[in-house]
Amino acid sequence: MIKTYQNPVYDYFPAPELGMSAPLHHPVIIIGAGPCGMAAALDFAAQGIPTLVLDDNNTVSVGSRAICFSKRTLEIMDRYGCADPMVDKGVTWQTGKVYFRDELLYEFNLLPESGHKMPAFINLQQYYFEEYMVNRCKELSEFIDLRWLHKVIHVETSDSGNVITVDTQDGSYQLQCDYLLVADGANSPIRSQLGLESKGQVFEDHFLIADMVIKTDMPAERRFWFDPHFHPNQSVLLHKQADNVWRIDFQLGWNSNKEEAVKEENIIPRVRAMFGDDIEFKLEWASVYTFQCRKMDDFIHHRTIFIGDAAHQVSPFGARGANGGIQSVENLAWKIVRILRGEASAGLLETYNTERQHGAAENILNSTRSTDFITPKSHVSKVFRNETLKLAKVYPFARALINSGRLSVPCQNLDSPLITVDQDDFFQGLTPGTMSRDAPLTINGEETWLLNQLGNRFVCLIDDRNEALSSEALQALSGDTDLMLLVIARDATHAQQLADADNCRVALDNSGTLTERYDLQPGTTYLFRPDQMVAARWRTLSSKQVHAARQRALGFELGFELNNID
Numbered sequence: 001m002i003k004t005y006q007n008p009v010y011d012y013f014p015a016p017e018l019g020m021s022a023p024l025h026h027p028v029i030i031i032g033a034g035p036c037g038m039a040a041a042l043d044f045a046a047q048g049i050p051t052l053v054l055d056d057n058n059t060v061s062v063g064s065r066a067i068c069f070s071k072r073t074l075e076i077m078d079r080y081g082c083a084d085p086m087v088d089k090g091v092t093w094q095t096g097k098v099y100f101r102d103e104l105l106y107e108f109n110l111l112p113e114s115g116h117k118m119p120a121f122i123n124l125q126q127y128y129f130e131e132y133m134v135n136r137c138k139e140l141s142e143f144i145d146l147r148w149l150h151k152v153i154h155v156e157t158s159d160s161g162n163v164i165t166v167d168t169q170d171g172s173y174q175l176q177c178d179y180l181l182v183a184d185g186a187n188s189p190i191r192s193q194l195g196l197e198s199k200g201q202v203f204e205d206h207f208l209i210a211d212m213v214i215k216t217d218m219p220a221e222r223r224f225w226f227d228p229h230f231h232p233n234q235s236v237l238l239h240k241q242a243d244n245v246w247r248i249d250f251q252l253g254w255n256s257n258k259e260e261a262v263k264e265e266n267i268i269p270r271v272r273a274m275f276g277d278d279i280e281f282k283l284e285w286a287s288v289y290t291f292q293c294r295k296m297d298d299f300i301h302h303r304t305i306f307i308g309d310a311a312h313q314v315s316p317f318g319a320r321g322a323n324g325g326i327q328s329v330e331n332l333a334w335k336i337v338r339i340l341r342g343e344a345s346a347g348l349l350e351t352y353n354t355e356r357q358h359g360a361a362e363n364i365l366n367s368t369r370s371t372d373f374i375t376p377k378s379h380v381s382k383v384f385r386n387e388t389l390k391l392a393k394v395y396p397f398a399r400a401l402i403n404s405g406r407l408s409v410p411c412q413n414l415d416s417p418l419i420t421v422d423q424d425d426f427f428q429g430l431t432p433g434t435m436s437r438d439a440p441l442t443i444n445g446e447e448t449w450l451l452n453q454l455g456n457r458f459v460c461l462i463d464d465r466n467e468a469l470s471s472e473a474l475q476a477l478s479g480d481t482d483l484m485l486l487v488i489a490r491d492a493t494h495a496q497q498l499a500d501a502d503n504c505r506v507a508l509d510n511s512g513t514l515t516e517r518y519d520l521q522p523g524t525t526y527l528f529r530p531d532q533m534v535a536a537r538w539r540t541l542s543s544k545q546v547h548a549a550r551q552r553a554l555g556f557e558l559g560f561e562l563n564n565i566d
Contacts, residue, residue, distance in 0.1 A: 001264060002282045004213060004243045005127055007059040010134070012149040014170045023163060023174035026052050027340050031152050031164075031190060032183035034061070035126070036308030036325040038133040038146075040181050042080040043333035045143035046456050047530070049340060052175070053137070053144060054166060056151035060134065063285040064125035064211050067241055068319035070408045071111065072435060073326050074118040075532070079455045082136035083118065086129060090122030091240050096222035098404055100389040102229055106399045107221075110407065115513040116438045117449045121319070121407070123220070123241045125211075129322075155180065155190055157302040179336055180304045186292070188310035194301060200294025201368065203315065205375045206252040207289050208261050212271055214246045214281040224404040226374075226389055230273040235374050237317075237404075245284055248274070249316075251375065258288040291315035291371060293364045299353050307332065312360035314367035317374060317405035324363045327410065328356045334456075334530035338554060343482065348555035351418055359411035366406045373403035410435035413533070417558055420527075420536035420549040429519030429537070436532045439514040441507040445492075450514060451532060453505060458483045458535075458553070459528045460546055463515075464498070465490040466522035469541065476543035478503050483550065488520065529553055 017024050028044055030037045033055035041051045069077075069086070077083035097107040111120035137144045153172070154165040162180040166173055182190045191198065223238040225231070234251035241247055250270055252261055260266055264283050271281060295312035299305060308325035332352045338344035376382035391398035412434050413419065419432040430437060439450045453459065460477060462469060464487050477485055485504040489495035495506040509515050518526060527536040527549050536549035551557065 001286075002213065002284055004245060004284055005125065007062065007127060008131060008134075010058045010148045012058060012169070013147070015147065015150065015166065015168060015173050017173040017175065018168070018171055020173065023176045025176040026050070027177065028052070028179050028181065028336065029054065029162070029164065029175060029177040030181045030183060031055075032185065032308070032310075033057075033130075033134070033146060033148075034183055034185070034308065035066070035130060035133065035322050036329050037181070037183035038130070038137055039076070039080070039326045039329045040183065040307060040333060041137055041144045041146070042082070042133065042140065043329060044337065045137075045140040046080060047334065047337045048143070049337050050143045051145070052177075053146045054150045054152055055146075055148055058148040060127045060130035062127070063287060064127065064241060064245065064247065066126045066129070066316075066319075066322040067123050067239060067247055068323075068408075069122050069124060069129065070319060070323045071116065071118045071120050072408070072410045073323045074122065075438065075451050076326055076330050078118065078451070079532075080133075080136060081139075082132050085132045085135075086124055087119065087122055089128055089132075089242050090124035091220045091242060092119040092122050093220045093222060093240070094120035095219075096224070096407075098392075098399075098402060099223065099225040099228065100393070101225075101227050103393065105389065105392045105402070106396075115440055115511065117451065118438070123239050123247070125241055125243075125245065126322070128242060152184075152190065155193060155304060157194070157304040159302050162303055178303065178340065181332075182304060182306045182310050183308045184310055186309040186313045188306070190304075191296070191306060191310055194304070196296060196301060196306075198294045198296050198311075198313065200292060200313070200364065203291045203293075203371050203375065204254040204377070205290070205371075206254065206256045206258060206261070207291070208250040208252055208267070208270075209287055209289060210248045210250070210267050210271070210283060211241070211285040212246050212248060212281045213244055213284055214275070214279060215244065216246075216275070216279055226385075226404075228274075231270065235404075236274070252288070256288075262286050262288050293368050293371070295357075295360045295364060299356065300349060305332065305349075305352070311356075312364070314363050315371045317367060317370040319405070319408045320363040320367055323408040324359060324411075328352075328359060330531045331356050331359075337530075338482075344554040345556075347558065351416070351555060351558075355413045355416055355418075358413060358415075362411050363408075370403045370405045374405075418529075418535065418553045418555065420545075420552055422537065425539065426519055426537065429517065430526075430534045432534045432536050434534055436528055436534060437517050439509070439517055440511050441514065442510050443505060443507045448507075453484075453486050453507070454528050454532045455530060457481075457530050458550055459486055460484070461486045461488070461518070461526040461528065462541055463488045463520045463522055463524040464494075467494055468523065469498070473541060473543055474498075474504065477546060488514070527553070
């Protein structure tokens with residue numbers, strides 16, 4: 001094997017708490033510096049809350065592991081300030097192709113429309129993804145204390161807080177925190193120590209995942225084969241990554257020998273059969289996996305909260321693991337921030353469980369269906385799958401039945417208790433409970449993007465192109481540092497008239513994309529949550545309705561009483 005990437009080694013520093021007689025208190029401590037742990041730290045930092053991140057290692061992941069990062073995840077990373085190096089390094093793609101045996105059945109485009117800042121997907125090795133997140137955490141060291149080789153060995157949690165014990169090469173120490181976020185992986189030691197379970201299904205199949213450095217001019221497309229000649233009676237998935245590394249997933253079957261399959265001398269013939277003798281390639285990394293789909297029944301245990309694979313785990317078909325975990329983090333962070341600030345009750349935290357249990361169940365359902373289709377468990381199910389594949393050659397309706405991995409999309413929370421249901425005549429646009437969609441805007445003569453104006457606080461989008469917005473209405477919505485107004489003006493002159501209002505940004509929709517995607521008319525108003533989800537919308541602006549919807553989004557309609565952290 002060769003290595004195209006040299007893992008960075010991060011310095012260990014002794015904890016200042018070593019030798020202290022009483023544990024220091026932190027608002028939030030995060031266990032695990034993987035993608036979800038660092039995403040949480042970056043989200044809190046963006047909202048002004050300091051965190052302490054503890055990891056028992058001192059480098060990023062070994063092997064590429066997760067590679068497909070969705071548009072929504074990249075939009076979140078952009079809000080954190082680290083998307084640019086990820087997109088620059090990653091391989092952008094939006095086309096997928098599905099084959100049966102050696103015949104192309106159909107292809108699909110994940111982002112056929114323009115007017116989005118981020119691509120549909122990038123393929124990027126997880127070690128690069130984590131490295132860029134570490135770099136961003138270092139830039140935000142005022143808010144993020146990232147400690148390497150600090151292993152949490154014991155957790156005590158209650159409804160009033162947490163006490164943890166941390167082991168280092170210089171001895172152990174204790175810490176206290178209001179909220180403890182656990183992102184220590186699928187086999188979470190902390191979850192086991194607390195006697196909690198993650199329940200679900202283990203799929204009786206093995207997959208060889210090989211990362212190969214290949215010199216080829218093949219386009220960067222997702223390719224999936226059912227029963228190809230070079231790997232008969234099984235499936236194969238191919239993705240291109242950075243540095244000319246190609247990820248190949250070979251289905252092996254349940255009775256395969258994992259130890260033999262991962263040997264280089266057994267991998268090379270499989271790749272030769274796939275690409276032929278004329279292509280030069282080298283093996284970078286390989287492993288054999290058995291996939292699981294499982295989750296905890298409750299992600300919250302007193303004031304210890306589980307995120308990422310520690311909370312929910314899926315098979316990789318559909319790229320729902322890291323993407324779903326990071327989207328869960330975004331759902332959680334803004335709620336804890338408002339609780340810590342005394343702006344919402346601790347009961348708001350339960351809606352993380354409500355909304356992301358739904359999201360995890362949706363991801364597991366899609367991932368399970370994909371795996372069942374790819375690896376049929378009976379003769380009848382295999383016949384059904386193969387007949388579906390044959391029909392798809394001719395009939396488009398059959399293509400919708402083919403499941404080679406339903407790719408990750410943002411979860412909709414249409415039944416969330418925090419949203420205000422539509423009351424007006426919207427025929428399109430974004431329903432409350434859905435994630436916002438990007439669109440180009442012009443602000444102060446400069447081109448920008450809608451999503452760069454959303455996030456970290458509540459935002460009220462108002463279409464004032466009929467110039468009916470009164471100073472009284474602006475005044476009624478101003479003065480709240482956690483609410484920003486984004487007003488769509490008719491033209492530059494009108495924009496200048498509105499520009500002096502507090503907590504107000506004025507934009508022009510010169511392309512008309514925003515108007516189309518949000519079904520805007522003069523007076524249309526949207527309220528966005530700090531995680532960029534649509535919380536409410538109306539055809540006419542009412543400051544009273546905006547305030548009521550924001551209170552609902554903070555959980556006050558659920559009967560939670562406002563109280564500060566003890």
